[in-house]
Amino acid sequence: MVIIPLLLLLLLPVFLLFFIPKWRRNKGIRHPPGPPGLPFIGNLHQLDNSDFQRYLWRLSKKYGPIMSLRLGFVPALVISSAKMAKEVLKTNDLAFCSRPALFGQQKLSYNGLDVALSPYNDYWREMRKICTLHLFSSRRVQSARWIRQDEVSQMIKNISQLAGSSELTDLSETLMILTCTIVCRVAFGKKYDGEGHESRRFYKLFHECQAVMASFYVSDHFPLMGWFDKLTGINKGIRHPPGPPGLPFIGNLHQLDNSDFQRYLWRLSKKYGPIMSLRLGFVPALVISSAKMAKEVLKTNDLAFCSRPALFGQQKLSYNGLDVALSPYNDYWREMRKICTLHLFSSRRVQSARWIRQDEVSQMIKNISQLAGSSELTDLSETLMILTCTIVCRVAFGKKYDGEGHESRRFYKLFHECQAVMASFYVSDHFPLMGWFDKLTGMCARLERNFEDMDVFYQELIDEHRNPDRPESMQDDFIDILLQLEKDGLSSIHLTSNHIKALLMNILLGGTDTSASTVVWTMVELVKHPIVMKKAQEEVRKLIGNRAKVDEDDLQNLPYLKAVIMEGLRLHPPVPLLIPRETIDRCVIEGYEIKPKTLVYVNAWAIGRDPESWENPEEYVPERFLDSSIDYKGQDFQLIPFGGGRRGCPGIVMGTTTVELVLSNLLYSFDWELPEGMKIEDIDTAPMPGIVVHKKNALCLLARVHKDHEAE
Numbered sequence: 256m257v258i259i260p261l262l263l264l265l266l267l268p269v270f271l272l273f274f275i276p277k278w279r280r281n282k283g284i285r286h287p288p289g290p291p292g293l294p295f296i297g298n299l300h301q302l303d304n305s306d307f308q309r310y311l312w313r314l315s316k317k318y319g320p321i322m323s324l325r326l327g328f329v330p331a332l333v334i335s336s337a338k339m340a341k342e343v344l345k346t347n348d349l350a351f352c353s354r355p356a357l358f359g360q361q362k363l364s365y366n367g368l369d370v371a372l373s374p375y376n377d378y379w380r381e382m383r384k385i386c387t388l389h390l391f392s393s394r395r396v397q398s399a400r401w402i403r404q405d406e407v408s409q410m411i412k413n414i415s416q417l418a419g420s421s422e423l424t425d426l427s428e429t430l431m432i433l434t435c436t437i438v439c440r441v442a443f444g445k446k447y448d449g450e451g452h453e454s455r456r457f458y459k460l461f462h463e464c465q466a467v468m469a470s471f472y473v474s475d476h477f478p479l480m481g482w483f484d485k486l487t488g489i490n491k492g493i494r495h496p497p498g499p500p501g502l503p504f505i506g507n508l509h510q511l512d513n514s515d516f517q518r519y520l521w522r523l524s525k526k527y528g529p530i531m532s533l534r535l536g537f538v539p540a541l542v543i544s545s546a547k548m549a550k551e552v553l554k555t556n557d558l559a560f561c562s563r564p565a566l567f568g569q570q571k572l573s574y575n576g577l578d579v580a581l582s583p584y585n586d587y588w589r590e591m592r593k594i595c596t597l598h599l600f601s602s603r604r605v606q607s608a609r610w611i612r613q614d615e616v617s618q619m620i621k622n623i624s625q626l627a628g629s630s631e632l633t634d635l636s637e638t639l640m641i642l643t644c645t646i647v648c649r650v651a652f653g654k655k656y657d658g659e660g661h662e663s664r665r666f667y668k669l670f671h672e673c674q675a676v677m678a679s680f681y682v683s684d685h686f687p688l689m690g691w692f693d694k695l696t697g698m699c700a701r702l703e704r705n706f707e708d709m710d711v712f713y714q715e716l717i718d719e720h721r722n723p724d725r726p727e728s729m730q731d732d733f734i735d736i737l738l739q740l741e742k743d744g745l746s747s748i749h750l751t752s753n754h755i756k757a758l759l760m761n762i763l764l765g766g767t768d769t770s771a772s773t774v775v776w777t778m779v780e781l782v783k784h785p786i787v788m789k790k791a792q793e794e795v796r797k798l799i800g801n802r803a804k805v806d807e808d809d810l811q812n813l814p815y816l817k818a819v820i821m822e823g824l825r826l827h828p829p830v831p832l833l834i835p836r837e838t839i840d841r842c843v844i845e846g847y848e849i850k851p852k853t854l855v856y857v858n859a860w861a862i863g864r865d866p867e868s869w870e871n872p873e874e875y876v877p878e879r880f881l882d883s884s885i886d887y888k889g890q891d892f893q894l895i896p897f898g899g900g901r902r903g904c905p906g907i908v909m910g911t912t913t914v915e916l917v918l919s920n921l922l923y924s925f926d927w928e929l930p931e932g933m934k935i936e937d938i939d940t941a942p943m944p945g946i947v948v949h950k951k952n953a954l955c956l957l958a959r960v961h962k963d964h965e966a967e
């Protein structure tokens with residue numbers, strides 16, 4: 256996957272010279288104008304100007320009141336008119352109100368624990384409240400009036416003395432000392448205005464603090480060049496998590512090209528530890544591989560770790576993060592997540608869709624029975640994918656695509672292409688200035704095409720739902736609910752068609768193959784372990800007796816089945832690395848410093864096999880869960896197939912209900928045999944790479960209708 260781009264990367268310098276200017280002209284998206292920069296450093300050399308604001312002002316006369324610069328690898332914007340200032344400080348305040356995590360400022364603010372340099376998040380809001388309520392309130396300002404009056408009188412006395420002897424007053428110094436003294440008295444109850452040791456120490460510290468805070472750190476503009484600041488003595492020794500050495504320029508990117516990535520990372524973690532760093536091009540990454548470290552990331556430091564990276568393909572297909580799964584962590588995401596949990600994924604909603612699930616599972620059982628009747632193999636991988644897709648489409652869109660016609664073919668073509676372009680490798684995700692490369696390889700065009708096709712698909716569905724005479728199946732489905740919310744305008748987000756489309760994408764991609772993959776992997780383990788299969792079948796057959804099928808009411812009485820599924824999820828979590836996170840804040844874990852904007856993979860797959868957490872971890876033994884309180888809901892960090900913390904899966908009830916209903920019926924209705932000539936040892940567990948990991952080779956088994964049902 257990565258090798259071809261890597262070879263082409265060797266041609267980088269040539270392409271840089273020829274294509275970047277062309278790419279800029281062709282790109283089609285308008286960026287604010289700005290002065291041309293130099294290669295690599297951009298406009299950094301222009302920062303070195305003694306009257307910077309005037310210099311920018313002069314530039315703005317040429318390039319306009321919204322002007323872009325590039326400071327090394329960091330894009331920057333300069334605002335120079337009241338109208339544009341209003342856009343930034345009022346109209347789009349929320350989008351513009353965070354702070355950059357600059358190296359010196361982060362260090363001196365205890366990693367943004369202050370209020371002025373903290374990024375915009377829940378923590379900042381609380382700190383800002385403390386400040387406005389307790390420190391900067393009018394009452395506080397009032398109560399310090401005596402200090403101010405006292406110090407100003409003292410200053411006037413000092414100046415009078417100088418005036419008496421006709422000496423000059425250094426107003427710059429005098430006023431600096433005055434304001435310092437006032438602030439120190441109000442804040443620390445102390446003053447440093449004499450000539451003694453304490454005053455000298457204070458002013459030395461204070462001036463050095465101002466100086467290092469405002470210093471230029473190379474690493475702020477070139478993320479991989481922290482070594483330069485160390486070399487210059489400006490930054491002394493910080494521990495970073497250990498990790499495998501990378502190649503120049505591409506770092507560890509070539510190692511991504513591994514068909515069993517989660518296993519590969521697991522092997523590396525055995526050497527480098529459960530908190531391991533990688534470098535993917537210019538992007539620092541972190542890999543978490545133990546329950547203890549997962550708890551640090553998903554619970555203790557959840558707030559710092561709960562954003563998502565803005566990856567190119569994902570951004571496009573999510574309408575620039577208008578969805579819930581790929582949106583960065585902010586007020587908008589909170590509101591969207593609330594809409595999902597309250598209106599779409601609530602237990603009540605899951606309940607109300609039970610008829611759809613039961614109906615579709617019955618249909619699947621009928622189809623398999625037919626194959627069984629003629630001793631044909633059942634392709635469980637395909638059957639289960641179609642089943643979960645059909646259930647989700649009926650619940651969300653009020654429609655199904657399970658026939659052989661044009662509509663079904665179009666849907667599955669679109670859907671598979673959407674999964675493919677979403678999970679593709681985009682060079683620009685790792686080399687910010689190399690977007691032209693994705694254009695050259697045709698990746699951008701492919702993505703754009705799928706985006707447009709999906710957009711038309713969603714739009715048709717929305718239009719059908721706006722019709723008052725829509726079929727009954729479309730009433731009260733997810734699109735209906737979202738359109739109602741749009742009409743009522745009750746949420747603080749003004750929902751538009753794009754918001755609805757972005758959510759539909761999440762539901763389609765997040766809710767279908769995760770459940771299908773869970774059932775397939777569990778069936779793989781069951782055919783490999785016939786005694787477990789038999790035990791699970793006996794449990795369900797005993798409970799159901801002579802009834803035709805398992806209903807959702809029965810699921811709560813099948814503890815062994817639940818253990819069978821949990822054990823399947825432990826060994827084969829369908830989303831083995833969760834959905835990648837991105838750190839918001841700088842933070843420290845196990846004494847290691849993690850920088851903001853670090854990409855984070857939590858290896859749920861490796862954690863499920865960690866001998867520190869599990870006895871005989873490689874063995875499939877559902878019994879381990881029978882007398883155990885361990886659950887997969889995100890509280891027990893040794894089992895996290897649904898992730899955890901703020902970004903944990905909100906579709907967990909919907910997903911597990913589907914999985915339990917499907918599996919119990921497959922086990923109830925059929926005995927399962929391997930295709931003729933195949934032995935248990937022949938069943939492979941090779942994974943297919945992707946965000947959701949499926950079995951690479953389809954699972955094809957021979958179903959035999961269970962003898963008690965043969966008469967029916």
Ligand code: HEM
Binds near residue numbers: 761829834897905909
């Ligand atoms: C067995 C089935 C499922 C599994 C194993 C699964 C797994 C996951 C995982 C691992 C994550 C990332 C969590 C994290 O970053 O900590 C996730 C997120 C998500 N899942 Fe699921 N999921 C399943 C079913 C569903 C269903 C049925 C839906 C909805 C129809 C759904 C919707 C979502 C959404 C919207 C997110 C993003 C949450 C956010 O970022 O705030 N999932 N899921």
